[in-house]
Every structure is written in C-alpha cells, then in structure tokens.
Amino acid sequence: MQVFTLYQGSSTAPLSRMQKACNFVRIQQAATLLGQGDLVAFPTETVYGLGANAFSDEAVARIFAAKGRPSDNPLIVHIGEKEDLRRVAISWPATVDALINRFWPGPLTLVLPRRPDISPLVSAGLTTVAVRMPDHPVALDLLRACGLPLAAPSANRSGRISPTRPEHVLEDFENLQGMLLAAGPCRVGVESTVLDLSGPQAAILRPGAVTREMLSPYLANLREEIPAEGEQLSLHSPGTRYNHYAPKAPLYLYLGPREDVLQRMIRDADMWQRTHRKVAVLLSEPVFDSSIAEMVLDMADLKPAGTALELSDEERLRRIAANLFAALRNSDAEKAGIILVQGVPSEGLGEAIMNRLRRAAREVFDLST
Ligand code: AMP
Ligand code: MG
Numbered sequence: 001m002q003v004f005t006l007y008q009g010s011s012t013a014p015l016s017r018m019q020k021a022c023n024f025v026r027i028q029q030a031a032t033l034l035g036q037g038d039l040v041a042f043p044t045e046t047v048y049g050l051g052a053n054a055f056s057d058e059a060v061a062r063i064f065a066a067k068g069r070p071s072d073n074p075l076i077v078h079i080g081e082k083e084d085l086r087r088v089a090i091s092w093p094a095t096v097d098a099l100i101n102r103f104w105p106g107p108l109t110l111v112l113p114r115r116p117d118i119s120p121l122v123s124a125g126l127t128t129v130a131v132r133m134p135d136h137p138v139a140l141d142l143l144r145a146c147g148l149p150l151a152a153p154s155a156n157r158s159g160r161i162s163p164t165r166p167e168h169v170l171e172d173f174e175n176l177q178g179m180l181l182a183a184g185p186c187r188v189g190v191e192s193t194v195l196d197l198s199g200p201q202a203a204i205l206r207p208g209a210v211t212r213e214m215l216s217p218y219l220a221n222l223r224e225e226i227p228a229e230g231e232q233l234s235l236h237s238p239g240t241r242y243n244h245y246a247p248k249a250p251l252y253l254y255l256g257p258r259e260d261v262l263q264r265m266i267r268d269a270d271m272w273q274r275t276h277r278k279v280a281v282l283l284s285e286p287v288f289d290s291s292i293a294e295m296v297l298d299m300a301d302l303k304p305a306g307t308a309l310e311l312s313d314e315e316r317l318r319r320i321a322a323n324l325f326a327a328l329r330n331s332d333a334e335k336a337g338i339i340l341v342q343g344v345p346s347e348g349l350g351e352a353i354m355n356r357l358r359r360a361a362r363e364v365f366d367l368s369t
Pocket of ligand 1: 154191
C-alpha cells in the first residue's frame with residue numbers, strides 16, 4: 001500500500017495553510033484513485049475503512065477480494081453530505097430526518113431500501129442498503145472530493161480485529177494495491193451503531209457509540225435484535241453471523257462483582273503463567289497487583305493511575321472503546337498466549353464494548369450468578 005500521512009490539527013494547534021494545502025493535494029490524489037475504481041483506506045471516527053466506488057461492481061468486488069470477506073456479508077456506504085442519502089436509498093420513514101439531524105455526521109448507520117444504481121454486491125443481494133455520514137474531517141474531505149458514495153467496510157482482513165490506527169491497516173494490507181490515508185488513531189474506536197429502519201419496526205442490529213438510550217426518544221417501538229450469547233443469529237444482519245474481532249490468542253472474559261472478578265483474574269493469570277504461557281491481562285479499571293502478570297494493561301489507558309478518580313464512568317467507557325482494539329492487537333503482537341479481560345457493565349457505550357468482547361471471547365466467566 002502507498003501510505004500518505006496527513007497533517008492533523010487540534011483545537012489548540014490548528015493546521016497551517018501549508019499543511020492544509022498538502023493534505024488537500026493528497027486527498028485529491030486518493031479521490032482520483034477512487035474514481036478509477038481503486039481502493040483507498042481512510043480514517044473515520046469509528047475505525048479505518050477500506051473504500052471503493054459504491055456504484056461500481058468491479059470496485060466493490062475488489063473490497064471483498066482484498067478482505068477475503070464472504071460475499072453474503074454486506075458493506076456500509078459512506079456519504080459526504082446528508083443530502084446524498086437520496087443517491088443511496090430509495091425511501092425512508094419520517095423519523096430519519098430527525099435522526100440524521102441529531103446524529104449525522106456520526107457513528108449511526110441506517111439500513112434503508114437500496115437504490116438500484118448502488119452496486120448490488122454492496123448489499124450482498126439484499127434489497128436494503130446500510131448508509132452513514134462519518135464524522136471525520138479526512139473522510140468527509142475525501143467523500144466530497146471524489147463526489148461518490150463509498151462502500152467502506154473496516155480495513156482489516158476478514159475475521160481480524162477492526163483497525164483503529166494506521167499501523168493496524170498496514171499489518172493486514174501491507175501488500176495490497178491501493179492507498180492508505182494515515183491520520184492517527186480513531187476517536188471512537190468501535191464500529192458504528194447499525195439501525196434497521198427498512199421494516200415496520202426499528203431494530204438495532206449492532207450496538208455502537210450512538211447508544212440505545214440515545215436512540216429510544218426517536219423510535220417509538222424498538223425491536224430487540226442483538227442476539228444474546230448462543231442464540232440463533234438474525235437473518236436481518238448477515239454480518240452478525242460471523243465471529244469478528246477475534247485476536248489470535250484465546251480470550252477469556254470475566255463479568256460480575258469487581259472484587260470477585262479481580263481475585264479470579266489474578267488466580268487464573270497465576271495459573272496460566274505457571275504453564276509458561278505469556279498472559280495479557282486487560283483491565284477496565286486501574287487496579288491490579290502487577291506482581292502477578294508481566295503484561296497488565298489498563299484499557300482506559302490511565303497514566304498515572306491516580307487520574308482514575310477524576311474520570312466519570314462515561315469518560316472511562318469512551319477511553320476503553322477508543323483503546324480496545326489496539327489493546328487486543330497489542331496482546332497478539334506481544335505474543336501473549338492467553339488474554340484475560342475484565343468486562344464492563346452493558347449500559348450506554350458499555351453495550352457496544354461488551355458486544356465486541358463477547359464475540360471475541362473463547363469463554364465468558366460470569367461470577368454474578
Ligand atoms: P463492517 O463494514 O465490517 O463494519 O460491517 C458492516 C455491518 O453492517 C455488518 O454487520 C453488516 O451485517 C451490516 N449491514 C450492512 N448492510 C446491511 C444491510 N443491508 N442490512 C443489514 N445489515 C447490514
Ligand atoms: Mg468489519
């Protein structure tokens with residue numbers, strides 16, 4: 001992959017005119033490639049996406065081939081303006097106007113009836129299409145520069161963990177023909193909420209940073225769709241059948257009262273170490289007797305540990321979501337033989353975090369029962 005690293009501004013250090021001009025030139029080059037049917041990996045606020053012209057069967061087929069993605073797992077189409085929704089979907093219920101006014105640009109994907117000129121490959125043969133407007137300046141500039149809706153699944157090989165840093169994209173796609181626009185870590189870190197509005201009753205097909213609690217005022221009757229563990233998975237969202245997000249090492253997830261969970265994790269880490277396996281211990285809070293395991297990682301990335309006291313639960317969950325996939329990839333990179341993870345309460349953003357962890361887990365130990 002050809003890597004173009006973009007300048008990143010912040011509220012305290014905005015980009016200079018020179019830096020903006022450099023970014024503009026690079027984004028124009030990426031847009032030209034997309035217009036020719038090539039692949040471009042780009043950052044969004046959720047994860048890095050691997051984008052292609054959503055109108056072109058050939059370009060979309062390249063995504064499936066590059067990822068090794070089963071052709072029955074549909075892709076999300078990204079748009080650069082709210083008005084572009086009409087280029088992707090044929091019709092939508094009245095609630096959509098309120099939803100996109102409130103949540104777009106942002107991590108909310110809507111499943112709606114598909115326009116026929118969007119490649120049917122995008123939808124894996126379904127009559128519906130998933131669409132969202134991402135909240136990232138590079139993604140928006142790219143979408144506007146190429147003037148095309150872009151089909152863009154997460155930029156990882158199928159079955160691997162979604163990339164939240166440019167180096168994750170390269171881990172999976174070093175040798176791919178295409179371009180990577182590199183612009184640092186993704187702010188949200190878990191994939192978008194997928195909301196199905198194509199039927200008579202709305203349903204969350206995948207939890208994300210736009211939470212059930214945030215959506216419920218806009219939706220009178222929300223169907224329960226996220227399958228519980230071991231339950232028959234829905235036909236409505238084919239992708240949910242696949243076990244995404246799995247690191248290479250087996251992952252064990254611990255739930256329940258804090259003290260019980262920590263005690264059990266220490267005991268198990270000790271046991272695994274005695275079998276000479278390197279253990280990665282990922283905690284959702286900054287307390288642990290680190291003499292026990294050589295690789296203890298606080299997923300909320302709290303340094304120094306003392307700052308934990310000043311962090312609201314909401315802020316802690318945001319940090320865990322932003323660091324989660326990097327922590328799992330790091331555990332693999334550090335050659336951990338076993339990954340032990342402390343769960344979080346499944347509320348608000350915690351629902352999205354736990355959804356990803358449950359799918360990644362070899363086994364879940366629920367100590368609350
Ligand atoms: P990814 O692109 O890897 O973030 O995955 C896209 C997710 O959106 C998958 O879980 C798909 O099942 C879901 N999705 C995409 N298109 C549709 C659709 N038309 N109907 C239902 N779910 C969809
Ligand atoms: Mg994916």
